[in-house]
Amino acid sequence: MTLEEKRAYERLRYKRRKESSLCQRCNNPVVPGRAYCEKHLIYQKKSVQKRRDKRKKNGLCVECDMPVSGGIRCAKHALSDNNWHKKCRKKRLNAVVDFKIPPEFKEPNEDEIIFSKGYIA
Numbered sequence: 001m002t003l004e005e006k007r008a009y010e011r012l013r014y015k016r017r018k019e020s021s022l023c024q025r026c027n028n029p030v031v032p033g034r035a036y037c038e039k040h041l042i043y044q045k046k047s048v049q050k051r052r053d054k055r056k057k058n059g060l061c062v063e064c065d066m067p068v069s070g071g072i073r074c075a076k077h078a079l080s081d082n083n084w085h086k087k088c089r090k091k092r093l094n095a096v097v098d099f100k101i102p103p104e105f106k107e108p109n110e111d112e113i114i115f116s117k118g119y120i121a
């Protein structure tokens with residue numbers, strides 16, 4: 001690798017690192033260890049809670065849209081709580097759900113809450 005290539009590589013690496021510390025929804029810096037800034041973490045959390053509430057109310061599994069009779073999870077997700085689910089999706093979901101909303105933060109408007117498709121069910 002030439003010096004010039006090395007410099008270009010370093011620049012790219014720096015850029016990537018810098019980019020990854022910006023919120024996925026806006027250009028604000030992220031809360032350390034999370035993928036979003038504080039505002040968007042809160043919106044994301046609200047969105048997850050809202051979706052779960054809606055599913056519960058409609059008798060659907062909180063993890064997917066399967067109708068359930070009794071309980072809040074379908075057979076697959078009740079089981080998967082012990083395996084794959086814990087490993088991958090849960091980790092990401094918890095990164096949002098565990099976030100504590102600061103008491104001074106005002107409630108977001110309905111239409112400000114993000115309903116991200118595919119990222120968190």
Ligand SMILES: [Zn+2]
Binds near residue numbers: 024036040
């Ligand atoms: Zn943001």
Ligand SMILES: [Zn+2]
Binds near residue numbers: 062
């Ligand atoms: Zn399910």
